[in-house]
Amino acid sequence: MKLRTVVIPVAGLGTRFLPATKTLPKEMLPVVDKPLIQYAVEEAWAAGMERIVFVTGRGKKILEDHFDHNPELEEALLARGKDTLLAEARSTIPQPAGTLLYTRQNQPLGLGHAVWCARHVAGGEPFAVILPDDLIDTGGGKPVLQQMAEEFDRLQTSIVAVMAVEPWQTSKYGIVAPLNREEIDAHCIQVNGLIEKPLAEAAPSNLAVIGRYILMPEIFQYLERKHQGVGGEVQLTDAIAALLEKQAVYAFRFQGVRYDCGDKVGFQMANISLALQRPQLRDQLLPLLQEQLDRYHHQPSAVEE
Ligand code: G1P
Numbered sequence: 001m002k003l004r005t006v007v008i009p010v011a012g013l014g015t016r017f018l019p020a021t022k023t024l025p026k027e028m029l030p031v032v033d034k035p036l037i038q039y040a041v042e043e044a045w046a047a048g049m050e051r052i053v054f055v056t057g058r059g060k061k062i063l064e065d066h067f068d069h070n071p072e073l074e075e076a077l078l079a080r081g082k083d084t085l086l087a088e089a090r091s092t093i094p095q096p097a098g099t100l101l102y103t104r105q106n107q108p109l110g111l112g113h114a115v116w117c118a119r120h121v122a123g124g125e126p127f128a129v130i131l132p133d134d135l136i137d138t139g140g141g142k143p144v145l146q147q148m149a150e151e152f153d154r155l156q157t158s159i160v161a162v163m164a165v166e167p168w169q170t171s172k173y174g175i176v177a178p179l180n181r182e183e184i185d186a187h188c189i190q191v192n193g194l195i196e197k198p199l200a201e202a203a204p205s206n207l208a209v210i211g212r213y214i215l216m217p218e219i220f221q222y223l224e225r226k227h228q229g230v231g232g233e234v235q236l237t238d239a240i241a242a243l244l245e246k247q248a249v250y251a252f253r254f255q256g257v258r259y260d261c262g263d264k265v266g267f268q269m270a271n272i273s274l275a276l277q278r279p280q281l282r283d284q285l286l287p288l289l290q291e292q293l294d295r296y297h298h299q300p301s302a303v304e305e
Helices: 036-046 061-066 071-079 083-090 111-116 144-155 167-172 219-223 236-243 264-276 279-296
Strands: 005-009 051-056 100-104 127-130 134-137 158-164 174-178 188-196 207-215 249-253 257-260
Touching (some): 005 111, 036 061, 036 127, 036 134, 036 144, 051 061, 071 083, 111 236, 127 144, 134 207, 134 264, 144 207, 158 174, 158 188, 158 236, 219 236, 257 264, 264 279
Parallel strands (some): 005 051, 005 127
Antiparallel strands (some): 134 257, 158 207, 174 188, 174 207, 188 249
């Protein structure tokens, strides 16, 4: 079974970034100079995905335009001989044409429902899911979806990306229960159960699902049930847990640093960290960071106040 489709849910409202996201889709927020959605699409292309399905919603049209030609801009850059910028502007255009597909989730019923909305395009074969809020920096190494696609070649079954979190953070994530406790430190762990956003006391491990999945098409049979889970939403985690009655599921510890760009702090961390990787930006940013460090070093944090 070859993996060739990736589903990218982009219908979320992005309320945590208001007022910036009042009219701007949160997926268009830039980390340094590239919108979040572009990181996700580039990761999909790097993993050899042949078609990308955006599950969009109202107010998300500029996402489609971002992955198309902008003739006025391109002509202007061409006339001025700005070849590098022209290449940047054109780098988002899918090759071949027609490999970016769009479907709409017309009600915010949860991540599971968003993925279900892609059933007619993704159905019938295994597919990947990327949540663009989860930006994972692999420092020039293999992007995470590529790491997972390689595991999939071997395992031929569903795989979720995981990372270890602190006990107080389990209520923010899907948490996996390993089948064998002894395997907990392995990089690929067979899963016995998944729970969406459990409190620390109820968490079966500290392994949190991060926004990269490879799913078998049978997942749609479970999403179809539209079971309402945590927050009254159709949870992808619950459908994967139900899939376990039929098929094996693995948790994959990826190589890379993950930034939660759906959160203000995570988003700023991603910007700082990725900007510092660029020598020209680093030279100008480091003195400022040093100055701020000296300034705030002895001040109590807002949490302690
Ligand atoms: C979603 C999933 C959750 C997963 C998380 C990863 O939650 O429901 O299982 O751990 O993404 O970022 P959300 O962040 O949408 O609340």
